[in-house]
Amino acid sequence: MAATGERGVSRRTALGGAAAGVAGVAAAKISSASGAELIAAKKRKVDVVVVGGGLAGLSAARAIRKAGRSVVVLEARDRVGGRTENAKLNKTEVVEIGGQWVGPGQTHVLDMIDDLGLETFDTYVDGKSLWYGNGTLSEYTGIIPPVSSGAVLVEILNALADINAKAAEVPVNEPWNAPHATEWDSITLSTYLDDLGLSDEARGVIELGITSVFAVEPRDTSLLFFVLYVAMAGGDFNNLINTTGGAQEKRIVGGSQAISLKMAKQLGKSVELNKPVRSVRTKGGRVDVKAGSATWSAKRVIVTAPPALVGGIQFDPPLPAARMQYDQRVPMGTVIKTLSVYDAPFWRDSGLNGMTTSDTGPVKLTYDNSPPDGSPGVLLGFIEGQDARDLLAASESARRDAVTECLVRYFGSEAETRMTRYIEKSWAADPWSRGCYGGVCPPGAIVAYPGIVRKPAGRIHWAGTETATEWGGYMSGAIQSGQRAAAEVLAKL
Amino acid sequence: MAATGERGVSRRTALGGAAAGVAGVAAAKISSASGAELIAAKKRKVDVVVVGGGLAGLSAARAIRKAGRSVVVLEARDRVGGRTENAKLNKTEVVEIGGQWVGPGQTHVLDMIDDLGLETFDTYVDGKSLWYGNGTLSEYTGIIPPVSSGAVLVEILNALADINAKAAEVPVNEPWNAPHATEWDSITLSTYLDDLGLSDEARGVIELGITSVFAVEPRDTSLLFFVLYVAMAGGDFNNLINTTGGAQEKRIVGGSQAISLKMAKQLGKSVELNKPVRSVRTKGGRVDVKAGSATWSAKRVIVTAPPALVGGIQFDPPLPAARMQYDQRVPMGTVIKTLSVYDAPFWRDSGLNGMTTSDTGPVKLTYDNSPPDGSPGVLLGFIEGQDARDLLAASESARRDAVTECLVRYFGSEAETRMTRYIEKSWAADPWSRGCYGGVCPPGAIVAYPGIVRKPAGRIHWAGTETATEWGGYMSGAIQSGQRAAAEVLAKL
Numbered sequence: 006m007a008a009t010g011e012r013g014v015s016r017r018t019a020l021g022g023a024a025a026g027v028a029g030v031a032a033a034k035i036s037s038a039s040g041a042e043l044i045a046a047k048k049r050k051v052d053v054v055v056v057g058g059g060l061a062g063l064s065a066a067r068a069i070r071k072a073g074r075s076v077v078v079l080e081a082r083d084r085v086g087g088r089t090e091n092a093k094l095n096k097t098e099v100v101e102i103g104g105q106w107v108g109p110g111q112t113h114v115l116d117m118i119d120d121l122g123l124e125t126f127d128t129y130v131d132g133k134s135l136w137y138g139n140g141t142l143s144e145y146t147g148i149i150p151p152v153s154s155g156a157v158l159v160e161i162l163n164a165l166a167d168i169n170a171k172a173a174e175v176p177v178n179e180p181w182n183a184p185h186a187t188e189w190d191s192i193t194l195s196t197y198l199d200d201l202g203l204s205d206e207a208r209g210v211i212e213l214g215i216t217s218v219f220a221v222e223p224r225d226t227s228l229l230f231f232v233l234y235v236a237m238a239g240g241d242f243n244n245l246i247n248t249t250g251g252a253q254e255k256r257i258v259g260g261s262q263a264i265s266l267k268m269a270k271q272l273g274k275s276v277e278l279n280k281p282v283r284s285v286r287t288k289g290g291r292v293d294v295k296a297g298s299a300t301w302s303a304k305r306v307i308v309t310a311p312p313a314l315v316g317g318i319q320f321d322p323p324l325p326a327a328r329m330q331y332d333q334r335v336p337m338g339t340v341i342k343t344l345s346v347y348d349a350p351f352w353r354d355s356g357l358n359g360m361t362t363s364d365t366g367p368v369k370l371t372y373d374n375s376p377p378d379g380s381p382g383v384l385l386g387f388i389e390g391q392d393a394r395d396l397l398a399a400s401e402s403a404r405r406d407a408v409t410e411c412l413v414r415y416f417g418s419e420a421e422t423r424m425t426r427y428i429e430k431s432w433a434a435d436p437w438s439r440g441c442y443g444g445v446c447p448p449g450a451i452v453a454y455p456g457i458v459r460k461p462a463g464r465i466h467w468a469g470t471e472t473a474t475e476w477g478g479y480m481s482g483a484i485q486s487g488q489r490a491a492a493e494v495l496a497k498l
Numbered sequence: 499m500a501a502t503g504e505r506g507v508s509r510r511t512a513l514g515g516a517a518a519g520v521a522g523v524a525a526a527k528i529s530s531a532s533g534a535e536l537i538a539a540k541k542r543k544v545d546v547v548v549v550g551g552g553l554a555g556l557s558a559a560r561a562i563r564k565a566g567r568s569v570v571v572l573e574a575r576d577r578v579g580g581r582t583e584n585a586k587l588n589k590t591e592v593v594e595i596g597g598q599w600v601g602p603g604q605t606h607v608l609d610m611i612d613d614l615g616l617e618t619f620d621t622y623v624d625g626k627s628l629w630y631g632n633g634t635l636s637e638y639t640g641i642i643p644p645v646s647s648g649a650v651l652v653e654i655l656n657a658l659a660d661i662n663a664k665a666a667e668v669p670v671n672e673p674w675n676a677p678h679a680t681e682w683d684s685i686t687l688s689t690y691l692d693d694l695g696l697s698d699e700a701r702g703v704i705e706l707g708i709t710s711v712f713a714v715e716p717r718d719t720s721l722l723f724f725v726l727y728v729a730m731a732g733g734d735f736n737n738l739i740n741t742t743g744g745a746q747e748k749r750i751v752g753g754s755q756a757i758s759l760k761m762a763k764q765l766g767k768s769v770e771l772n773k774p775v776r777s778v779r780t781k782g783g784r785v786d787v788k789a790g791s792a793t794w795s796a797k798r799v800i801v802t803a804p805p806a807l808v809g810g811i812q813f814d815p816p817l818p819a820a821r822m823q824y825d826q827r828v829p830m831g832t833v834i835k836t837l838s839v840y841d842a843p844f845w846r847d848s849g850l851n852g853m854t855t856s857d858t859g860p861v862k863l864t865y866d867n868s869p870p871d872g873s874p875g876v877l878l879g880f881i882e883g884q885d886a887r888d889l890l891a892a893s894e895s896a897r898r899d900a901v902t903e904c905l906v907r908y909f910g911s912e913a914e915t916r917m918t919r920y921i922e923k924s925w926a927a928d929p930w931s932r933g934c935y936g937g938v939c940p941p942g943a944i945v946a947y948p949g950i951v952r953k954p955a956g957r958i959h960w961a962g963t964e965t966a967t968e969w970g971g972y973m974s975g976a977i978q979s980g981q982r983a984a985a986e987v988l989a990k991l
Contacts, residue, residue: 195941436817
């Protein structure tokens with residue numbers, strides 16, 4: 006009986022909390038069943054249920070709340086933030102173990118940061134970058150590692166120009182209608198690079214850039230998806246790979262998860278954690294959304310899960326066939342984000358900015374990821390694409406050893422001797438993300454189901470950075486998608 | 499109270515039924531909760547739970563039962579058979595609206611048919627086939643439509659020889675270790691055909707064959723997956739596309755679903771319908787499998803859902819990262835199977851066998867699918883790949899009109915005037931299949947996660963035709979996979 010009493014209390018608490026942001030609480034049928042029977046929990050009424058408490062979901066809820074409508078965000082995890090997540094470095098400092106950067110042109114996230122009163126700071130770039138290629142280490146500045154000849158540089162620049170020219174042909178709202186849509190969606194990015202006839206050296210540099218953006222191999226995605234991505238990022242591949250002037254320009258004081266944490270705080274009890282949505286049932290003009298033993302009844306639902314995870318929700322009636330098929334065709338990339346913590350950012354003393362590009366993994370890309378005041382020192386090492394897949398089943402200590410070996414190769418023995426802590430997150434192992442940075446379309450997926458990516462299925466609307474049309478795959482795209490979905494829903498309420 | 503009483507009855511019935519094929523019934527904790535609390539249902543103990551009552555699951559259960567172990571098959575639908583399904587034509591005759599053919603070399607399904615005392619009959623092939631190309635209709639015999647010149651025929655034969663030569667290099671148990679695995683998994687099948695430099699005519703014929711096998715476009719799959727498929731089918735692409743001598747040689751008397759129906763009948767109450775498995779929890783040397791409000795406790799579990807549907811089950815602990823990622827990379831093909839029923843197979847009177855290949859859709863492939871005695875007459879029309887995707891959202895009557903227009907084009911006005919009934923199934927719209935014929939690997943999927951396709955995750959084993967090594971994608975592959983998984987499990991019990 007004690008257990009029953011406790012559950013009763015927690016249920017009341019949850020209801021009391023939800024009431025703050027919920028239009029009304031409707032009692033659902035309570036059957037007069039015996040002790041052996043399950044009783045339906047109370048059904049809570051809201052205008053909109055948002056599935057997922059990442060940047061897309063919270064942005065959507067914020068917009069809905071602002072319009073005076075009631076909303077609840079149901080988040081599967083015990084935290085908000087989705088693919089952004091802070092880890093504590095010490096009592097005051099955090100480091101990001103998920104998405105972290107913002108840059109020029111990412112108006113949706115930059116505006117949100119302003120709205121929330123958050124601040125940004127520059128990614129540390131003072132000094133030289135390192136290039137590790139063919140077994141030797143060299144220093145450089147700028148975006149392209151030091152190549153062996155001007156001819157190779159020209160190859161790379163020509164390829165970038167060709168990529169950007171193709172991106173200019175792709176309408177971000179309807180990439181399936183690009184003039185060469187079918188042609189570009191019929192080949193892998195690997196084939197595109199083959200056809201450019203690049204030298205091994207030029208190709209290696211370009212592939213490094215591609216894998217750093219998608220966390221997949223060039224064989225895993227179509228040319229059309231790639232140039233769509235460039236188009237969504239302002240039409241220049243450099244925007245995706247640049248630090249200063251690009252998508253890695255700035256970080257958020259307090260860590261990128263602070264955006265979600267602050268939105269969630271403002272939304273208060275309208276954000277429900279530990280509520281993995283298992284079923285969404287449309288009937289008689291309303292939608293019942295079930296998470297655990299609780300049910301919410303809404304007029305409209307926004308699902309922010311990436312396509313690859315939508316299959317985990319049972320829809321009744323089932324989703325349209327094209328939607329069910331599209332969702333099978335946007336697999337998540339593979340990245341293990343590693344953070345090696347040091348007493349101080351010792352590399353800065355040698356005039357290094359902590360950035361490395363390398364032809365030898367598993368860590369082929371590093372950044373200085375220290376807090377704003379440079380204490381403690383943090384080296385961020387990315388393990389991406391096949392390098393990450395090859396280490397998915399490895400132990401954390403085996404991965405730590407592999408990472409440390411790379412860092413010593415780039416920054417010397419201090420990278421091992423001065424390390425005080427190792428933090429990592431393998432996003433593919435997280436069942437609520439199943440990969441990062443985002444969903445990636447293999448050949449055929451975009452042209453097969455025109456328009457489906459954002460097409461509401463009855464009262465169910467779609468958000469999440471995989472549905473963005475600006476900075477898709479990024480935090481900014483997540484926010485843009487959430488605001489777009491909220492506008493769709495508000496127009497129908 | 500009446501409702502409660504009824505539920506009590508149905509629960510007892512289910513338990514009583516299960517006991518016939520279940521080792522023991524263990525009472526789970528029943529809390530002393532009030533009427534407002536859910537009570538855990540009794541937990542039923544078995545050696546093995548099989549998730550899915552298609553050919554793979556039933557074959558696995560049959561093997562486990564034969565070894566003297568207890569087993570239950572949990573099937574989400576209200577029927578067994580998975581991607582095989584019979585539709586009634588009249589009181590005595592059925593027609594297949596799912597997978598239907600068997601052919602030489604498919605030993606697993608042929609042996610099963612023998613074991614079960616079922617019979618096969620020849621696909622109707624007497625007479626001429628039709629080819630509709632460039633707006634004109636012509637008759638032909640054999641497997642390759644009448645091409646305009648010997649040169650085109652040579653192109654096609656050379657391509658087939660090249661495909662078969664490549665298939666010979668692929669070890670079916672470990673295609674990721676094929677000598678050219680990465681190279682062939684880096685390009686689409688479309689790119690492979692591009693590189694062959696075929697004439698439009700030759701390419702058109704080959705693409706027809708490809709789409710008829712996979713129900714996807716050549717851009718949707720990798721060369722490696724394609725040649726693996728050929729390798730699993732005995733190493734000759736002709737085996738896949740042939741009627742006589744190939745995978746479409748024979749049908750099963752009573753329809754292909756009869757195989758599953760008969761297996762299920764023998765398994766009796768060990769097969770539970772309407773039991774969509776939602777969670778699989780491993781703890782303390784046992785696995786709890788939950789479907790609806792019922793829970794089974796097993797030593798081992800065999801999951802037969804295709805990879806694209808595994809995400810619909812919540813695993814605790816979560817599946818290994820590589821498994822979760824692989825399952826995102828095997829989307830299902832797209833096919834709408836249509837059956838136009840006639841008072842008689844009128845085309846036979848004109849010396850036609852009912853087979854058509856066409857360059858103009860949506861129906862580009864037809865067969866005579868009449869019952870063994872030829873009454874009623876049935877024309878089977880396949881809508882596959884992009885043709886199917888383009889019609890996923892169309893109404894049944896719009897699709898019927900489109901199909902009839904094709905059949906009239908091939909068989910004359912009688913195809914419309916003598917039609918008595920139209921039957922169809924869009925497999926992509928079925929939430930328990932989400933596509934057919936099977937899962938198809940886009941570039942990168944096979945080499946990214948070597949071995950994962952069949953690697954048990956703790957006590958969870960994998961079956962389903964997508965995990966077969968012989969005749970993968972076919973009924974025979976499903977059975978082979980179920981028997982292989984059963985052997986794995988039995989070795990561990």
